[in-house]
Each structure stands twice: as structure tokens, then as C-alpha cells.
Amino acid sequence: MKKIDILIVGQGLAGSVLSYLAQKRGLSIMVIDIPLSGRASYVAGGMFNPVTGRRVKKSWNYDIFYSKMVETYQELDILLGIKAFHLTPIHRLLSTVEDVNNWEIQRLEDDYHSYMGQSVKVDDERLIQHEGVGILNKGGWLDMVKFLSAFRVFLQENQQLVEEKFDYSQLRNNQYKDLFFDKIIFCEGYRVMENPFFSDIQLWSTKGETITIELEGEDFDFILNKNMLIVPLGNGKYKVGATLERNIDIDITSHGLEELKEKVESVIKVPFRVIDQEAGIRPNVRDRKPLIGVSKEIDNYYIFNGLGSKGVSLAPYFAEHLLSFIYEGKELQKDVNWQRIFK
Numbered sequence: 001m002k003k004i005d006i007l008i009v010g011q012g013l014a015g016s017v018l019s020y021l022a023q024k025r026g027l028s029i030m031v032i033d034i035p036l037s038g039r040a041s042y043v044a045g046g047m048f049n050p051v052t053g054r055r056v057k058k059s060w061n062y063d064i065f066y067s068k069m070v071e072t073y074q075e076l077d078i079l080l081g082i083k084a085f086h087l088t089p090i091h092r093l094l095s096t097v098e099d100v101n102n103w104e105i106q107r108l109e110d111d112y113h114s115y116m117g118q119s120v121k122v123d124d125e126r127l128i129q130h131e132g133v134g135i136l137n138k139g140g141w142l143d144m145v146k147f148l149s150a151f152r153v154f155l156q157e158n159q160q161l162v163e164e165k166f167d168y169s170q171l172r173n174n175q176y177k178d179l180f181f182d183k184i185i186f187c188e189g190y191r192v193m194e195n196p197f198f199s200d201i202q203l204w205s206t207k208g209e210t211i212t213i214e215l216e217g218e219d220f221d222f223i224l225n226k227n228m229l230i231v232p233l234g235n236g237k238y239k240v241g242a243t244l245e246r247n248i249d250i251d252i253t254s255h256g257l258e259e260l261k262e263k264v265e266s267v268i269k270v271p272f273r274v275i276d277q278e279a280g281i282r283p284n285v286r287d288r289k290p291l292i293g294v295s296k297e298i299d300n301y302y303i304f305n306g307l308g309s310k311g312v313s314l315a316p317y318f319a320e321h322l323l324s325f326i327y328e329g330k331e332l333q334k335d336v337n338w339q340r341i342f343k
């Protein structure tokens, strides 16, 4: 019989970041995970972006999340001996003179000046002509596959991973099969819908598809952004994403492929080759805020979910927030407490 402080269900982005931060506090953990179809983390482009949307609005509480994000992923890179976290400038393509003017006005505002750099002329012959490019600072991307695969090996080497589908019917108070735990934290992404202990939760999950393309010539050393993102993976490969559909069908589609190819063609002049296509389900919530907190019935069962489309920037801050709630008795932010959402 093994006894641990926390049993974590799911090793996507949520479960991985939580596992790391729990261990950093000196807590013992065990993770149960099996790769299930539709998982979001292995499909995502992994971009974090200080401003988003057509109207260029600052991402919710980005200033607060940013420092925790940089600290956590840089520590993880060192722990795992990899380079998965990249602070990379984002080049936002501006189509019209009006877009350029708006950019120049907005970047002088207090809230924006540390993120929005000057707009410049597009002088890259591989790109379709645009009026300008607005350069965004404090953005970048996390190579999700590299990070999650390396973290999985780390867990395996430390005998902290059980590779099986979690069977909810085997859970008895503080015991799961031959494991005894003090707390259990569920991080199953959109599959929380199968969890009988949080059956009140109704996610607003969205399907997303991405493609990986190959381009000839010198690599871009920036992320291209224009109603989509093109992230440089290195060696001439780029991740392009993402589509958005309000369903949880996990198959890749021909319409998803066409949409993404058209987006690339609206930005890049040189020929490209699609070498991969994937689909995943974002664990979205209608109000676009995470879902964390304790079960209504069982006081040592917790949830860490609802990372939606911004998992990379949200996960470190809210994993720490949940641990402070559990272990330091800190109050949970009302706007992320899962109990705000009922079916």
C-alpha cells in the first residue's frame, strides 16, 4: 500500500503544472493518466499572447499571470533539461492604414505600452504585402509536446505515474485501488464530463484543429498572428491554428484543413506542405474563466479545469492558487470557483 499527499487524475497541461508546483511545496504526488482522444494539450499551439481578438484587447489579468508563468516554465525547462518555453516576439499583421493608426494610438496607453511595440513596414518577401506589422512583446509559446513528454518521463522515472484509465467506481473515500491519498485533484480536461463527483459541471467545450506545415528557406524567428497563429517549431516546421467549432467531435476534417490552409495562404507567399493535422477539445467555460475548488459533498476531492483557450498562461497561476487554498486556507477567487457553474 502506498500513501501520498495528492493523487492527480490527468497529465495534460493542468495536471502536469499542478504536479510540479505541489512537489515544489514538498508534497508527495501520484498521477494517473492515459492518453485519451481529444485531449487538448498535445494539439495546442501553446501560444501566450498579451493582447488578443480583432479589437486588440489585453488578455484577462495578463500582467498578474505573466510572471508566474515565466518563472514556472523556466524552472521546468531546467528540471527536465529541455527548451520548451520560448519568449518569442509576436508579429501581428495589420491589413489597413486604419489598423496601423489604431495600433499607434493604442500602444501609447498605459495598459498597453509594455506589450505593444512600434508598428513597422513588412519587408519580408515571403509574406503577402500588408500595411504593417505590430510587434508584441512578452508573448511566446510553450512546446507542449516536448514539455508534456519530458514531464511524463520524469514522472515515470520517479515512480509517480500510473498509466491507466481512472475508474471512478474504484474510489472509496481516501483510497483508489492500493493507493491511499490525503487529497485527490481531478484534471481531466473536457473529459470531466465523465466524472461523477463533479457531475454539476457543464463545460462549453470547443473543438479545435491545427496543422503542421513545412516551408522551405530560412526559419521565421517570430510568431505570425492574424486571426490565427503560425508558430515556428524549428527546422522549417510551423504549427498553424486553430479552428473553432462548438462540438466535441474528435476527428480531423477536410473543412478544418481547408480553413487553415486558406489562412496560411492569406499571409505567406511561398509554397508550403501540410505534414500533420490534429484535433483536440478545449475545456472552455462560458465565462472563459478556470474552474477550480472543492467538491460540494466530499471535502478532500478537488478540481483543476476550465483552462479554455489560454491554458499556458493560466495554468501556473491557478495551480498555485488552488494549492494555497488547500494548504494555506487562502480564500478562493469567486470568479474561478467551479461552484459558480451549475447545470
Ligand SMILES: Cc1cc2nc3c(=O)[nH]c(=O)nc-3n(C[C@H](O)[C@H](O)[C@H](O)COP(=O)(O)OP(=O)(O)OC[C@H]3O[C@@H](n4cnc5c(N)ncnc54)[C@H](O)[C@@H]3O)c2cc1C
Residues within 6 Å of the ligand: 009, 010, 011, 012, 013, 014, 015, 032, 033, 034, 035, 036, 037, 038, 039, 040, 041, 042, 043, 044, 045, 046, 047, 048, 164, 165, 166, 167, 187, 188, 189, 190, 191, 192, 207, 208, 209, 210, 241, 242, 243, 279, 280, 281, 282, 283, 304, 305, 306, 307, 308, 309, 310, 311, 312, 313
Ligand atoms: C486546437 C487547440 C489549440 C489551442 N491553442 C492554445 C494556445 O495556443 N495557447 C494556449 O494557452 N492554449 C491553447 N489551447 C488550450 C489548451 O490546450 C488547454 O487549455 C489545455 O491544454 C487544457 O489542459 P488540461 O490538462 O486541462 O486538459 P487535457 O489536455 O485534455 O488533458 C487531460 C488529460 O487527462 C487525461 N484523462 C482524462 N480523463 C482520464 C481518465 N479517466 N483516466 C486517465 N486519464 C484521463 C487525458 O487523456 C489527458 O492526458 C488550445 C487547445 C486546442 C484544442
